[in-house]
Amino acid sequence: MFAFLANPDRFMAFSRWAAPLFGALAVALITVGLWFTFAAPEDYQQGDTVRIMFIHVPAAYLAMFSYVCLGVASFLSLIYRHALADAAAKACAPLGAAFTALALITGALWGQPMWGTWWVWDARLTSVLVLFLFWLGYMALRAAIDDETRAGRAAAILALVGLVNLPVIHYSVEWWNSLHQGATVFAADRENRLPPVYLIPMALMALGYTSAFGSLWLVRIRAEVWRRRAATLALQAAGG
Amino acid sequence: MLDFDAGKYAAYVWPAFIITAAAFAWMIADSLARARRWKREVEARSKDRR
Numbered sequence: 001m002f003a004f005l006a007n008p009d010r011f012m013a014f015s016r017w018a019a020p021l022f023g024a025l026a027v028a029l030i031t032v033g034l035w036f037t038f039a040a041p042e043d044y045q046q047g048d049t050v051r052i053m054f055i056h057v058p059a060a061y062l063a064m065f066s067y068v069c070l071g072v073a074s075f076l077s078l079i080y081r082h083a084l085a086d087a088a089a090k091a092c093a094p095l096g097a098a099f100t101a102l103a104l105i106t107g108a109l110w111g112q113p114m115w116g117t118w119w120v121w122d123a124r125l126t127s128v129l130v131l132f133l134f135w136l137g138y139m140a141l142r143a144a145i146d147d148e149t150r151a152g153r154a155a156a157i158l159a160l161v162g163l164v165n166l167p168v169i170h171y172s173v174e175w176w177n178s179l180h181q182g183a184t185v186f187a188a189d190r191e192n193r194l195p196p197v198y199l200i201p202m203a204l205m206a207l208g209y210t211s212a213f214g215s216l217w218l219v220r221i222r223a224e225v226w227r228r229r230a231a232t233l234a235l236q237a238a239g240g
Numbered sequence: 241m242l243d244f245d246a247g248k249y250a251a252y253v254w255p256a257f258i259i260t261a262a263a264f265a266w267m268i269a270d271s272l273a274r275a276r277r278w279k280r281e282v283e284a285r286s287k288d289r290r
Contacts (some may be wrong), residue, residue: 038242048246052256059260096265096271111255113249212264219271226278235284 008084008225015218022215029208036201052110058209064166066096071163074156086152091220095213097135099103105224123172124125134162
C-alpha cells in the first residue's frame with residue numbers, strides 16, 4: 001500500500017476519488033451519528049451533558065490517531081527521505097492540532113458542570129495538553145527553518161519524540177489517580193461498559209470523524225504536492 | 241423523538257457543538273482553499289512554460 005502510494009502520480013490519481021468518497025462517507029456517518037446523539041436519553045448522572053461525550057471522545061481519539069499518522073509519515077520521511085511522506089506529515093499537523101484543541105475545549109465544557117472546574121492539572125488532561133503543544137511545536141519548527149528539507153527532518157525527529165506521549169495519555173488514568181474516568185468504550189467488565197444507546201452514536205461519530213480526517217488529510221497532501229510542483233516550476237522558470 | 245432541550249446544561253452543550261462545527265468548517269474551508277490555490281498556481285505556471 002505504502003509502496004503503491006509512494007509514487008506521487010499514483011497518489012494523486014488515488015486521492016482524486018478517495019478524498020470525496022471519504023468526505024461523503026463522513027457526512028453520512030456524522031449526520032446519522034448526530035441523529036442518534038439527540039435521540040439518546042439523558043444520562044442519570046450527567047444529564048444532557050452526556051451529548052458532549054459524542055463529540056469529545058471522537059475528537060480525543062482523533063487527536064491520538066492523527067499523531068500516530070504523523071509519526072508513521074515522519075518515520076517514512078526520515079528513513080526513506082521520501083518527499084510524499086514529508087508532505088503527508090506536514091499536511092497532518094493542522095488537522096491534528098484542531099482535533100486536539102477540540103478535545104481540550106469540549107472536555108472543559110463537560111468538566112465545568114460535572115467536575116465543577118474547567119481545568120485540573122490531572123495526568124490525562126495535562127498529557128493531552130502536552131500533545132497539543134507537540135502539534136504547535138511541530139508546526140512552529142517547520143515554519144522556523146527556511147530550508148524545507150532540513151525543516152522536514154528536524155520536525156520529523158520532534159514528531160517521533162512526541163510519540164512517547166501517546167502511551168502516557170492512554171494509560172494516564174491507570175498509572176495515576178485521575179479525575180478523568182477510565183476506559184468505558186472497551187471496558188472489560190460489563191458494569192463499566194457503555195450501553196448500546198450511547199455506544200452507537202459514539203461509534204458513528206468516531207467513524208465519521210475518522211472519515212472526515214481521511215478526506216481532509218488527502219486534500220491537504222494534494223495541496224502540498226501542488227505547492228511543491230509550483231515551487232519547482234517557478235525555479236525552472238527563474239533558471240530559464 | 242429528538243431532544244434538543246439541554247435544560248440547565250444548555251450553556252455547556254451548545255457551545256461545545258458550535259465550537260466543533262466551527263472547527264470543522266475551518267478545516268474544510270482551509271483545506272479546499274489551499275488545494276484550489278496551488279492547483280491553479282501549477283496550471284498557470286505550466287501554461288507559462290508552454
